[in-house]
Amino acid sequence: MTTSPSPDLARLADPAVRPDPYELLRTLREASPYTDPASGIVVVGRRSDCEAVLRSPKVSSDRQGSGVTTVPQMPNLMNLDAPDHTRLRRLAGKAFKPRLIQQWRPRIEEIVRELLTDIAAAGNTTDIVSAFAYPLPVRVICEMLGVPREDHAVFETWARSIAYTVDPQLVPGELSTEVVREVEVARAGFVDYFGRLIADRKRAPRADILSELISAEEQGDQLTERELIITCILLLVAGHETTANLILNGILGLLRHPEQLRLLRERPELAGAAVEEVLRHDAPAQMVTRIAREPFTIGDVRVTPGTPILVLLAAANRDPEVHRDPDTFDITRGDPGHLGFAAGPHFCLGSVLARLEGGIALDAFARAFVGPRLESGGLHYRPHVAVRGPDRLRVSFEAIRLDAVPAAGAVAGSGVRGE
Numbered sequence: 275m276t277t278s279p280s281p282d283l284a285r286l287a288d289p290a291v292r293p294d295p296y297e298l299l300r301t302l303r304e305a306s307p308y309t310d311p312a313s314g315i316v317v318v319g320r321r322s323d324c325e326a327v328l329r330s331p332k333v334s335s336d337r338q339g340s341g342v343t344t345v346p347q348m349p350n351l352m353n354l355d356a357p358d359h360t361r362l363r364r365l366a367g368k369a370f371k372p373r374l375i376q377q378w379r380p381r382i383e384e385i386v387r388e389l390l391t392d393i394a395a396a397g398n399t400t401d402i403v404s405a406f407a408y409p410l411p412v413r414v415i416c417e418m419l420g421v422p423r424e425d426h427a428v429f430e431t432w433a434r435s436i437a438y439t440v441d442p443q444l445v446p447g448e449l450s451t452e453v454v455r456e457v458e459v460a461r462a463g464f465v466d467y468f469g470r471l472i473a474d475r476k477r478a479p480r481a482d483i484l485s486e487l488i489s490a491e492e493q494g495d496q497l498t499e500r501e502l503i504i505t506c507i508l509l510l511v512a513g514h515e516t517t518a519n520l521i522l523n524g525i526l527g528l529l530r531h532p533e534q535l536r537l538l539r540e541r542p543e544l545a546g547a548a549v550e551e552v553l554r555h556d557a558p559a560q561m562v563t564r565i566a567r568e569p570f571t572i573g574d575v576r577v578t579p580g581t582p583i584l585v586l587l588a589a590a591n592r593d594p595e596v597h598r599d600p601d602t603f604d605i606t607r608g609d610p611g612h613l614g615f616a617a618g619p620h621f622c623l624g625s626v627l628a629r630l631e632g633g634i635a636l637d638a639f640a641r642a643f644v645g646p647r648l649e650s651g652g653l654h655y656r657p658h659v660a661v662r663g664p665d666r667l668r669v670s671f672e673a674i675r676l677d678a679v680p681a682a683g684a685v686a687g688s689g690v691r692g693e
């Protein structure tokens with residue numbers, strides 16, 4: 275298993291690799307499992323190894339002080355272990371029941387229509403990032419949490435600053451004090467804001483996720499004020515850039531494979547399958563990290579407590595042992611599940627919402643955009659390694675056909691899926 279010399283893990287952090295990391299991910303997967311000599315990180319990229327690590331009770335999600343986190347973390351769902359994680363997940367899960375999430379379908383469709391209307395009014399060219407893919411999840415999660423419209427912009431800025439905290443540190447070194455300061459400012463802003471919003475909702479509950487979180491109760495146990503605030507921040511941050519990248523990677527995949535775009539236009543019932551294929555083929559969350567808390571062996575690598583482990587979800591999703599012809603983008607493939615939302619106890623809490631938003635957005639893109647084309651020089655990527663996606667996706671088009679997009683509430687739910 276261990277090859278010599280090992281592929282250069284630090285290359286993942288190279289911005290030049292960002293547009294297409296898949297050749298590097300293939301070499302990392304094929305060499306894995308192995309220990310990266312420069313960082314001491316154990317790299318796993320084969321599907322079976324990734325799944326084994328994600329489901330193992332011998333690993334921890336508490337990365338504090340491990341060297342793979344960039345900035346101090348607040349104790350939230352993503353970095354807690356059982357039993358604290360189990361308790362928090364049960365309570366937060368009550369606000370994220372598929373039935374509650376599906377009720378948002380008409381409102382999400384309405385927001386999509388509003389965004390398309392603005393795009394149509396602005397001419398025959400648009401930046402999908404700023405005009406469509408980013409505003410959609412921010413508006414949706416802000417409305418779900420009950421954040422008024424006039425505050426969405428500041429929320430987006432704070433959420434982007436905190437997005438740094440989910441990137442693993444692949445190259446030893448410090449983050450600039452400027453970035454750490456930005457994260458601190460964003461956190462302080464969120465804590466203050468959500469503190470006030472929670473006090474408001476306690477006085478006057480509404481039909482939103484925040485009120486559900488406040489009232490969530492199990493055997494007399496409820497989320498404390500601090501847990502509520504931290505969970506709200508996590509929901510906003512975890513569901514924002516990832517969902518935007520799902521939409522962006524999906525639209526890019528459709529533009530690069532016009533026959534798949536045609537197929538989706540002809541068979542809109544494939545929208546859900548298209549979302550699954552994007553999550554597999556061009557995963558918005560490319561990797562997650564864990565820390566070994568007990569000794570174990572993976573392949574011929576002996577992992578000792580305290581060792582950081584890099585789980586390459588995006589490499590596992592193209593493992594030829596599991597997916598036939600894995601580099602091909604095919605919205606009809608219907609393969610066994612991918613690891614786009616990870617697996618095990620930390621399986622994405624927002625997967626139902628992400629699938630719902632992604633399906634509505636890709637369906638609307640296929641129906642509404644007439645003759646869409648990626649503009650030359652119109653694609654550029656953000657520097658983030660783990661949550662990877664474009665920060666510019668300029669598309670020109672002949673027309674926007676709003677009449678081809680079903681009115682809000684006209685489409686029945688396309689089935690609810692969990693892990």
Ligand code: HEM
Binds near residue numbers: 563
């Ligand atoms: C396409 C969009 C999304 C992707 C690709 C994605 C991916 C992931 C992944 C890979 C994890 C596991 C992290 C780990 O194991 O360390 C995760 C966890 C999580 N996600 Fe998502 N996510 C998406 C959308 C959302 C949305 C919309 C929300 C909520 C609004 C959300 C909330 C969460 C939360 C709270 C966790 C932590 C769950 C736990 O640790 O128990 N995600 N997500």
